[in-house]
Amino acid sequence: MQSDAPVFIVESAHGVRLKLTDGRELIDGMSSWWSVIHGYNHPRMNAALENQVRKVSHVMFGGLSHEPAIELTRQLLAITPAGLDSIFYSDSGSVAVEVALKMAIQYWHARGRPERRKFISLRCGYHGDTFGAMSVSDPDTGMHSLFSDALAKNVFVDRPRCRFSEACSDADIAPLAQTLEQHAPHTAALVVEPIVQGAGGMWFYSAEYLQKARALCDRHDVLLILDEIATGFGRTGKLFACEHANVAPDMMCIGKALTGGYLTLAATLTSKAVSDTIDQGEPGVFMHGPTFMANPLACTAASTSIHLLLESPWRTNIRRIERGLQQGLAPCRASASVADVRVLGAIGVVEMKQAVDMHHITRAFVNAGVWVRPFGKLVYLMPSFIISDADLAALTGAVTSVIKDL
Numbered sequence: 001m002q003s004d005a006p007v008f009i010v011e012s013a014h015g016v017r018l019k020l021t022d023g024r025e026l027i028d029g030m031s032s033w034w035s036v037i038h039g040y041n042h043p044r045m046n047a048a049l050e051n052q053v054r055k056v057s058h059v060m061f062g063g064l065s066h067e068p069a070i071e072l073t074r075q076l077l078a079i080t081p082a083g084l085d086s087i088f089y090s091d092s093g094s095v096a097v098e099v100a101l102k103m104a105i106q107y108w109h110a111r112g113r114p115e116r117r118k119f120i121s122l123r124c125g126y127h128g129d130t131f132g133a134m135s136v137s138d139p140d141t142g143m144h145s146l147f148s149d150a151l152a153k154n155v156f157v158d159r160p161r162c163r164f165s166e167a168c169s170d171a172d173i174a175p176l177a178q179t180l181e182q183h184a185p186h187t188a189a190l191v192v193e194p195i196v197q198g199a200g201g202m203w204f205y206s207a208e209y210l211q212k213a214r215a216l217c218d219r220h221d222v223l224l225i226l227d228e229i230a231t232g233f234g235r236t237g238k239l240f241a242c243e244h245a246n247v248a249p250d251m252m253c254i255g256k257a258l259t260g261g262y263l264t265l266a267a268t269l270t271s272k273a274v275s276d277t278i279d280q281g282e283p284g285v286f287m288h289g290p291t292f293m294a295n296p297l298a299c300t301a302a303s304t305s306i307h308l309l310l311e312s313p314w315r316t317n318i319r320r321i322e323r324g325l326q327q328g329l330a331p332c333r334a335s336a337s338v339a340d341v342r343v344l345g346a347i348g349v350v351e352m353k354q355a356v357d358m359h360h361i362t363r364a365f366v367n368a369g370v371w372v373r374p375f376g377k378l379v380y381l382m383p384s385f386i387i388s389d390a391d392l393a394a395l396t397g398a399v400t401s402v403i404k405d406l
């Protein structure tokens with residue numbers, strides 16, 4: 001948003017390549033913020049959307065429904081963790097989080113416990129940019145310290161120290177355990193990104209931590225909301241990141257890759273216990289209704305994207321990309337300016353010791369023929385699942401050489 005920031009105009013995009021108006025082509029390392037998992041301009045996606053445009057592009061979702069929404073709901077309930085039984089569609093990830101928070105509050109209201117309206121979340125978490133979502137995102141790394149005074153006051157716990165594939169000791173879980181002990185009587189839900197914290201720190205944490213968090217929520221009768229907006233649809237090597245821990249939430253938010261990056265759509269899934277309690281309480285219906293709820297084009301894109309994903313050898317692809325990222329980014333460890341290199345699934349992160357100069361580094365990447373968009377200390381790659389080994393090597397090679405020259 002800074003006025004002197006370089007902006008590159010994209011004329012078209014195909015597969016993993018972005019074509020700029022000046023004729024240059026860039027290999028995309030970002031999947032347009034986790035979302036374009038099958039690559040740009042996919043013939044099956046295009047055909048499905050063209051077909052749906054000719055039937056109905058939009059119709060209100062109150063009192064009316066349509067085949068794309070029915071089909072998408074059927075697919076999502078089949079692939080999401082057991083115990084999630086109903087789906088509320090909205091327009092963006094932030095709104096899906098707002099919806100989850102509102103549902104949690106309405107749930108406790110219906111149970112006669114309206115004082116349970118606080119939320120607990122993790123530091124370095126990111127859940128979106130609207131007011132409720134900001135109130136559970138890290139105030140510093142969540143990029144909204146400016147609004148702190150205007151936000152609901154929630155409770156934050158330090159991010160897990162135990163890394164992915166490490167055990168979670170009693171000391172690792174103690175901060176969360178103590179916080180729940182103290183705040184549970186006023187807490188509606190614990191809100192976390194499972195396994196991978198995204199935009200708030202690109203941190204991968206222990207599956208055992210998530211298991212212990214689930215057990216603590218059960219013990220204290222606190223709802224568990226998992227934000228799978230960044231991690232959902234295969235990115236971490238499982239269809240949903242919570243599968244690494246075999247943990248099922250009471251509510252789950254999805255978005256980003258849901259439509260393969262074609263259109264904006266998100267959803268909040270809930271257990272039957274949550275949806276039934278809300279329906280049976282006052283006023284008998286969940287109080288939220290987006291105008292463009294379950295837009296038929298967006299549902300068609302989502303449904304087609306899920307078909308494409310499940311038909312593809314996505315597990316093999318993610319393992320291949322994981323190996324490519326590990327090998328390709330390993331040389332960054334030798335750089336004095338690098339603090340840490342970590343890879344999980346199709347996510348590769350180089351954490352620098354100091355924040356990078358965004359404008360300088362963006363230009364350096366474009367000159368190297370790749371699209372990589374770091375923030376703060378984090379230079380990271382999350383390519384489309386269809387990327388070839390050669391293009392992946394070009395991406396990691398560019399990251400390695402640009403970092404070396406900083």
Ligand SMILES: *Cc1c(COP(=O)(O)O)cnc(C)c1O
Pocket residue numbers: 092093094095097126127128129193198199227228229230255256
């Ligand atoms: C991107 C993101 C959001 C917000 O989604 P938007 O579609 O940008 O509103 C919420 N949570 C997580 C984990 C995200 O990565």
